[in-house]
Amino acid sequence: MTKRSATRQSKTAYTMARPRGGATSQRRRQTKSPPPPAPRKIGPALHAAARSATGQQLLSLALILFGMVTVVTLAGINTGTLITAWGRLLVFIFGWGAYVAAGLLVCLGLLWMRHLVHCPMLWRWRPFLGFELAFFGLLALSHIFVRQEGWDAVLSGHGGGVIGWALSFSFIYYTTPLVTAFLMAVFVLVGVGMAFDITAEDFRALGRRLRAAWSDYRLARMERAAAEAAAAARAAEKEAARRAEGSTLGPGLAISPPPSRPHRKTSPASPPAATPSAPETPPIAPVKPQLTLPSLTLLQPARAPVLSQEEIDRKSRIIEQTLTQFGVPARVTEVRQGPTVTQFGVTPGFVARGQDGEEQRKVRVSQISALADDLKLALAARSLRVEAPVPGRAVVGIEVPNEEIGLVTLRRVLESPEFAQCHQPLCFAVGLDVAGTAVGANLSAMPHLLVAGTTGSGKSVFVKAIAASLIMRNTPAELRLIAIDPKMVELSHLNGLPHLFGKAEMELERILRVLRWVTVEMEDRYKRFARVPVRNLEEYNRHLQRQGEAPMPRIVVLVDELADLMMAAPDETERSLTRIAQMARATGIHLVVATQRPSTDVVTGLIKANFPARVSFAVASNVDSRVILDTPGAESLMGQGDMLFLAPDAAAPRRIQGCYISDEELEALIHFWQQQAGATPARAPWDALAESSGPGQWRLEGETEDAALLEKAIALAQQQGNISTSAIQRRLRISYPRAARLMEQMEAMGIVGPQTAAGRKRQVLSGDDDAV
Numbered sequence: 001m002t003k004r005s006a007t008r009q010s011k012t013a014y015t016m017a018r019p020r021g022g023a024t025s026q027r028r029r030q031t032k033s034p035p036p037p038a039p040r041k042i043g044p045a046l047h048a049a050a051r052s053a054t055g056q057q058l059l060s061l062a063l064i065l066f067g068m069v070t071v072v073t074l075a076g077i078n079t080g081t082l083i084t085a086w087g088r089l090l091v092f093i094f095g096w097g098a099y100v101a102a103g104l105l106v107c108l109g110l111l112w113m114r115h116l117v118h119c120p121m122l123w124r125w126r127p128f129l130g131f132e133l134a135f136f137g138l139l140a141l142s143h144i145f146v147r148q149e150g151w152d153a154v155l156s157g158h159g160g161g162v163i164g165w166a167l168s169f170s171f172i173y174y175t176t177p178l179v180t181a182f183l184m185a186v187f188v189l190v191g192v193g194m195a196f197d198i199t200a201e202d203f204r205a206l207g208r209r210l211r212a213a214w215s216d217y218r219l220a221r222m223e224r225a226a227a228e229a230a231a232a233a234r235a236a237e238k239e240a241a242r243r244a245e246g247s248t249l250g251p252g253l254a255i256s257p258p259p260s261r262p263h264r265k266t267s268p269a270s271p272p273a274a275t276p277s278a279p280e281t282p283p284i285a286p287v288k289p290q291l292t293l294p295s296l297t298l299l300q301p302a303r304a305p306v307l308s309q310e311e312i313d314r315k316s317r318i319i320e321q322t323l324t325q326f327g328v329p330a331r332v333t334e335v336r337q338g339p340t341v342t343q344f345g346v347t348p349g350f351v352a353r354g355q356d357g358e359e360q361r362k363v364r365v366s367q368i369s370a371l372a373d374d375l376k377l378a379l380a381a382r383s384l385r386v387e388a389p390v391p392g393r394a395v396v397g398i399e400v401p402n403e404e405i406g407l408v409t410l411r412r413v414l415e416s417p418e419f420a421q422c423h424q425p426l427c428f429a430v431g432l433d434v435a436g437t438a439v440g441a442n443l444s445a446m447p448h449l450l451v452a453g454t455t456g457s458g459k460s461v462f463v464k465a466i467a468a469s470l471i472m473r474n475t476p477a478e479l480r481l482i483a484i485d486p487k488m489v490e491l492s493h494l495n496g497l498p499h500l501f502g503k504a505e506m507e508l509e510r511i512l513r514v515l516r517w518v519t520v521e522m523e524d525r526y527k528r529f530a531r532v533p534v535r536n537l538e539e540y541n542r543h544l545q546r547q548g549e550a551p552m553p554r555i556v557v558l559v560d561e562l563a564d565l566m567m568a569a570p571d572e573t574e575r576s577l578t579r580i581a582q583m584a585r586a587t588g589i590h591l592v593v594a595t596q597r598p599s600t601d602v603v604t605g606l607i608k609a610n611f612p613a614r615v616s617f618a619v620a621s622n623v624d625s626r627v628i629l630d631t632p633g634a635e636s637l638m639g640q641g642d643m644l645f646l647a648p649d650a651a652a653p654r655r656i657q658g659c660y661i662s663d664e665e666l667e668a669l670i671h672f673w674q675q676q677a678g679a680t681p682a683r684a685p686w687d688a689l690a691e692s693s694g695p696g697q698w699r700l701e702g703e704t705e706d707a708a709l710l711e712k713a714i715a716l717a718q719q720q721g722n723i724s725t726s727a728i729q730r731r732l733r734i735s736y737p738r739a740a741r742l743m744e745q746m747e748a749m750g751i752v753g754p755q756t757a758a759g760r761k762r763q764v765l766s767g768d769d770d771a772v
Helices: 002-017 021-032 042-051 053-074 081-118 125-144 150-156 161-174 177-195 200-255 309-325 365-369 372-379 410-414 459-471 508-531 537-547 562-568 570-583 605-609 622-629 663-677 685-691 695-700 704-720 725-732 736-749
Strands: 330-337 341-348 350-353 359-362 385-387 396-401 427-433 438-442 449-452 479-484 554-559 589-595 613-616 642-646 654-658
Touching: 053 081, 081 125, 081 150, 081 161, 125 161, 125 177, 150 161, 161 177, 309 330, 309 341, 309 372, 341 365, 365 396, 372 385, 410 427, 410 438, 410 459, 427 459, 449 459, 449 622, 459 479, 459 554, 459 589, 459 654, 459 663, 479 508, 508 537, 508 554, 508 562, 508 570, 508 589, 508 685, 562 570, 562 589, 570 589, 570 605, 613 622, 704 725, 704 736, 725 736
Parallel strands: 449 589, 449 613, 479 554, 554 589
Antiparallel strands: 330 341, 341 396, 350 359, 385 396, 427 438, 427 654, 613 642, 642 654
């Protein structure tokens, strides 16, 4: 019993320790006998080799060699069964165009090689379609003008081959040969335009250049004719004066006796022959010369660098590749080239979602804006601005600076058709936008302009360009300028201009006096409007024209640096500018204020609220950009006239390259007006008012409250006929010394007489309103 149990236990242990033989043998069979490798297919290997970089280069080289061999075969130099058959096939299909087709193979190979090795290219369908259209049109034309019959020409290899025969025969069958030739010529022209990217805008630009050249030629010819006529007139005047002098001496010589009879014996009472007719000639009143506006030939002609199409294609490809690398598919659909930057219009693409990729999501605009720094790095640009989206266009604008900043001359904008559409007298040239379109603005519609930017960004040049634009359209009788220049070097170039009141003011006390005078002039104009009554300056000038009086001119105040005034006299400067900006629009007074420090202590809330039109040049930070424009963006400008212009009726600022005017051009304009109207009067109106006595002189000195009391005292004296100091004290409810000062001022003005006795009333000498 014990041996059986022991034997059973040993068998059980052996069975438990023994591994499964089936699984082990199966693993051994799998290890020893692997499956045979599948036979390798040649097609996918060749396809992969052809898709590799080396394979594509070899294919492009083979295409070049094949095209060259085809050209040689068509020329009859090379022979062979296959290559000769290939040449005959090309001649049969294209006729004389077989040489062009063979050359096209060589060109395609070269372009492919250039794309792979030297510079990647953006393959577009427009040039290929245009070349194909022009090529087929030429084949049809060649077949029309061939002397042989249609199919015989195809068999002999002349004309346009089968393609040319088919096109010409199809059109001639339904029309006439002349109409067919005209249509084929149109196809050729359209194809050439598509192949070389010639658009309607290019033809319009060419037409504008031709019209500008023709107008310049006509102006030059008219000026030359005017100069010749003036020279001839001067010569005629000199000849007439010489003849008149000779005729004055002639009768005396004619009636004079011989030398034996002295001339003194002639009767002195006998008048000369011309004396009786002298009283009959009525005196001629001097005629005031009619002023003419200056010609555009005084300004420099337009010149601007043009960005090449290769550079545009390269930057477009870099933008698309960079956005794709960051998972933002997009496509450049339009390019607008300006003088400073080129705006690439990017259309957002779609991103596939899900495992099957059927669900797509539109790329968000914020994703493109967030990659501004990466685009700037990829393009190696000095600065880059993303306008997302472009107002009025379904694209995101990426503004990339040009390699060379174009110079926008003032003449280029003034002679543009866009600026010619503005017929208001206060229209001025702003510059060219990112598409190269001229931009003008109407100062009377703004009605005031605030300009800001760092030193050297172009503020002073812009202010001088505004002044030059205004004097190109207005005579001194229609427009007067006031120049305030605390920097002492910018607006001083306007000295001597007939439009300028006095000269450019530079001292602080005189500048404050000028601002007070502008306020007094504004109030005086409102009083004149109330007497008629009219609402604005245009209606008042029409009233003066009906009365036969001279019109009242508009006044534009140019302030080159506001920060200096706000540092020296902030309260009075802010009060004067705010009051003028709030009320002066109807009186024809407008402000153009520039500052290089657009901070909140300079451009205060009151000033900013009354200047809806603003221009920002390059600033230091986006904080300064928000102060002047209420939006960032000015910190990424290029400088040298690159600006953001915010019109009063615009929702977003517009990027513009400002106009440039040189000192020589400004001097030429000043010299022209000096010859037309004379120099600027040396005495400014505020100086004349300061030397007078009256309420206006007190207001000019800043004593506004006392000036108002003086006007009330004058009105009281004219109403009563006689007045005393105590009566002024009681009626106006002021102190006795103040009333005595008012009485002394009225005596100095000649309104009341001197004091006859103590306590007696004074007699009023002037009873009309002119004394006020």
